[in-house]
Structures are given as structure tokens and as C-alpha cells.
Amino acid sequence: MLTGCDVPLNRHFDLAMLDLDGVVYVGDTAVPGAAGAILDARAAGMAVAFITNNASRPPERVAAHLTELGIPAAGPDVVTSAQAAARLVVDRFGEGARAVCLGGDGLRAALVALGVRPVGAQEEADVLVTGYGPEVRWRDIMTAAVRIGDGLPWVASNTDHTIPTPAGIAPGHGVLVQTLSTFAGVRPVVAGKPERPLLDETVRRMGGRRPLMVGDRLDTDIEGARRVGVPSLLVLTGVTGRAELLAAAPEARPSFLAAGLGGLATVHRAPRADAGGWRCGAWVATVDRGRLLVQTAPSRQLLAGDDGDPLDAWRACAAAAWEHQDHTGEVPDIGDLTLPDDGRGGR
16 A cells, blocks of 8 residues: 655655666656756765666666766666676575576676676586576577476576567567476576565665665566565656556555656655545545546645645545455446646656
8 A cells, every 4th residue: 555754755765776767767768857856866865776677788887878868877876687696696506606697798797796607508507597688599598498497597687578679679588588487397586576686686785774666667666675575666657557556466556656756855645544535635536336536625624735736646546446456356447537637648
């Protein structure tokens, strides 16, 4: 359930773990307002980590891209699923372990940085590590599949089924994971979101005592935060739209909701149940005969600060929709539900 915070999030939490695509940038363009929000968070004393399931690029390359977009960053500010996968290898097999490395430069660099020895697909090895890499050869994939079936331990950087490319949305590393798993009948140990190693590695590197996960995807960012037991902020600048938010399963529901990273600098009201439904700020949401309805509260019930923030309307709607889903097993019909613009252009 959505919760509240009576001080800005960037003052309450000491570490923001920011997903990248859809949160900080979309492709080669910074999300409007993201750079300023990140600078404000740092000025408020909040550490900022940029985390990504993409294992193909070394952190320094990601940081250089962020800096080009007006978001100052250095290699240590970036944590990748490749680094989390390398940590899993060291924890389980020790420094000096030999790892078949099927992936890009980022995966190889992460393994070497922790003292793991990358080896070829047919060489003697302690473990197989896979990650997205467009140059990975099919003959090496075939060899890896056989070795997994024969019992070679397997660590996968992530299971994302899609990846954005200049040509459009393309198959991600998760497609390879599914192929290998189907053939060998084995599931890997996974480092990336929604599994916990990537977030654990981020906290270990950054030292946050009160971390906040910030993402745009329910099934990786938000679910991953819930698995680790840290609060999460869902921003509506990426793949999650209103319909997906209202249909979120219990394991993928955020703690906070904002239009974008500017939500780090604001207080957040929590929806609360009352006799008329779920109330947040100036808005009340109910589900009547399976249909979600929302309206402004009677003026006599308004409190100081109830300014009609459209995000409060969606917070109330989410609470009402989730309660209905939990009680009936069904997602309410949103029909032609219309609310004031929340900064997303009506999505």
C-alpha cells in the first residue's frame, strides 16, 4: 500500500537507487527535470546511485553518458548487474575462480575487477556467467548449454526479455536465459532486478542506511525493492502507465508515487480509508459494482494543504483498486475515468 512521508523524500532517505532507462533518460535523451532533481537530491545530502540490469557496458561508460546528458556522474556512482553477478561468483567460488564469460565488455570487466578469471566456453571452469552481449557466438552458446546440463554452475546477470536499441525494442538477455534453461532444464542464479543481489551490491558499495529504490517498472524495480525490504518510488516517466499501476499485484506495489524524479523533493500523502472510500488530499476513490470512480471531496471536508494535486487522485485510485483486487481477485474497470493532467499527457 502507498505510504506517506511528511518531509521531502530526499531528506528522509540517505540513498536513492535510480534505475536508468525511463527514470533518468530515455535512450539518448535525459528525462525532463531529471538532472535538476538529482542535483537537488545531492544538495539535500542524499547519495545517488545509478543502477542498471544492463550488463554490457562498464560503469565508466554509463557515467560518461550520464555526464553528457548534464547529469554529473563517475564510475563508482554506477552499479550494474554485471558487478552483482561478479560478487555472486566471488562469494560462492572465491577470488581466482575461473568463469566462462558469455557477455559484453561490462561483464568481463566486472569479473576481472573482483579477481575472477574469464575463460573460454570450452576451457576448464568453476562457473558459467552470462549477460547481454551482441557479439556472443552461437557456437559458444551451444557449448554453454551442454555444460549447464552437465552440471556447471550458472550465474545470469539478469532475465530482462527486452532491451531498447536504436532499431527499436529487441530481445534481451532473458531470451537467452530462457533458451538455455529450456534446453538444460536448469535455472540460473540471477543477479539483476527483481532478484536482490543488485540492490544488495548497491547498498554495500554506497553505504546507505535508509535506501530508496526509484524506478519505472513494476516487475523489476518495484518488485525488486519489495524483495529486499526497502521502500520504493514509482515514477511515471517510463513504461508503467495508469492502467498498469491500478492493476499492480501485491508484490509489485510501490511505497510512493510521483510524476517524475521531482517527487524526491516533495512530501507524499498516504491514502486513507474513510466511510466514502479511499481518500488522499482532495480526492476520494471508490469501486462501485466493479467500476473505479473518483471525485473531489466535499469542500467542508478539505483540510489545509488539500490542494487538488492530481497525483493524490491517482494515489487514492490505486488504494481503492488494490483493495478491490485483494478482496475479489479482479482488477476494477477504469472505463473512461478522467482526471486532471498529472504531467504525463494522459497516459
